[in-house]
Amino acid sequence: MTMSSGRGRAVHRLLYRLNNSILQSELNKMVNKEQVRAARVWLGLSQKELAELAMVAQGTIASLETGSRIPHDRTLRDIQQALESRGIVFLFENGRGIGLHIRSSQGTAAPPDQSETV
Structure with a gap:
């Protein structure tokens, strides 16, 4: 065993843990059913229209x-x-979906008086 192969495995383990940590962080920010329904209704979309947009059934x-x-x-x-x-814009606290925010028509987060938070 060479020194470089030992370091290579250590780096590989570190990257693996880092990737899993990032993935877990993203998985913890998944929307919940209440957020999906609220967003769909707020946008005036039917289930069928949202399904077509998301390319799901x-x-x-x-x-x-x-x-x-x-x-x-x-x-x-x-x-x-x-x-x-x-x-x-979906809102999360401690990885839990807690609501949503509607962006302004310019595509940026609007000040509180020009947007809605649900």
Whole structure:
């Protein structure tokens, strides 16, 4: 065993832990059913329209909102990104979804008197 291979494994373990930490941090910021429904309704979208935007089945949106099924992480990310593309900013506290904020029409976070927080 050479010194470099030992260091290589140590670096690999460190990167693995770092990647897992980042991934876990992102997974902890997944939207919940209440946020999805509130954002969809606020935007005036039907379940079918949101499904088309997120490129998922309408049944996926329906089952998420009723809580009868939790979609795969990648599906939840697709739904979240579809809503964010329409100006929704999801709010999290300690990794828990606590609400949402609507961006102004200019695409930047609006001052409190020009936007809504739900």
